[in-house]
Amino acid sequence: MRPTAAPAGTERPEASDPGRVVRNNGATRAFHAATFLVTSVLLATGWWLRAGNEGRPSALADLFGTPDTEVHRNAGWVLVGVAAAGLTVGVRAAWTFARETARVDRGDGRWFLRWPWGAATGRFAPHRGHFDPGQRIANLAFVATLGTLIVTGVAMTTLSGGPTFATMVRIHRGATYVLTALVVGHVLVVSGVLPGYRGAWRAMVTGRVTRATARRLWPGDAPREPGA
Numbered sequence: 001m002r003p004t005a006a007p008a009g010t011e012r013p014e015a016s017d018p019g020r021v022v023r024n025n026g027a028t029r030a031f032h033a034a035t036f037l038v039t040s041v042l043l044a045t046g047w048w049l050r051a052g053n054e055g056r057p058s059a060l061a062d063l064f065g066t067p068d069t070e071v072h073r074n075a076g077w078v079l080v081g082v083a084a085a086g087l088t089v090g091v092r093a094a095w096t097f098a099r100e101t102a103r104v105d106r107g108d109g110r111w112f113l114r115w116p117w118g119a120a121t122g123r124f125a126p127h128r129g130h131f132d133p134g135q136r137i138a139n140l141a142f143v144a145t146l147g148t149l150i151v152t153g154v155a156m157t158t159l160s161g162g163p164t165f166a167t168m169v170r171i172h173r174g175a176t177y178v179l180t181a182l183v184v185g186h187v188l189v190v191s192g193v194l195p196g197y198r199g200a201w202r203a204m205v206t207g208r209v210t211r212a213t214a215r216r217l218w219p220g221d222a223p224r225e226p227g228a
């Protein structure tokens, strides 16, 4: 059997490997933070409107001094801008993201089969590439739902009623439910509640993870152990 990485909690990075591994640069982290911030505003105001509170200003509407529908629409345009920046200024990173998300390697099926055990103990099956197979599925789902919300949202801002508008609202709502589930799952994974993912949050907050965390979660990308 191929060796698996050290289980979460048993590693002592400072003893064996003092250095950290750079996982994400500043531009990637800024893009992620902007997406996270604007998506949070859109989810908060979107759910507020969905719950039938249109006439009642939320805390965000009070903060910006404008109705929730306006806060939502403006945040929607900011999301369009963030996506456009990602595809133009960040085209090289976007290409790497797409290529690494689209890859399929031998052993990915085994990684999925062992995932519950890996999430609980840190002993994941090995995989290749920058993202683990679960992240690749999550990436696809995030891009598809955010893309759907942007297309239907922009359509809603340009239409005023009619059957097409009603269809856009239905799709926009459906994509909101899917996105909400994805965000909850994502936050659960990076929060470290699942022992296997302890330390993962550092990859996007500080940009660096310990070598032990890198070997546990992204062995194909991680530096080899000395002498290995």
Ligand code: HEM
Residues within 6 Å of the ligand: 038, 039, 042, 043, 045, 046, 047, 049, 050, 069, 072, 073, 075, 076, 077, 079, 080, 146, 149, 150, 152, 153, 154, 156, 157, 169, 172, 173, 176, 179
């Ligand atoms: C994270 C992304 C987004 C989420 C989660 C989201 C969610 C929602 C939800 C739940 C509603 C209420 C639907 C209902 O009445 O049942 C809504 C309404 C709306 N959204 Fe979004 N949305 C997002 C992005 C966008 C974008 C990018 C735009 C356009 C630029 C947009 C434009 C609109 C418009 C125009 C409405 C109708 C507001 C009104 O009642 O006047 N949304 N959104």
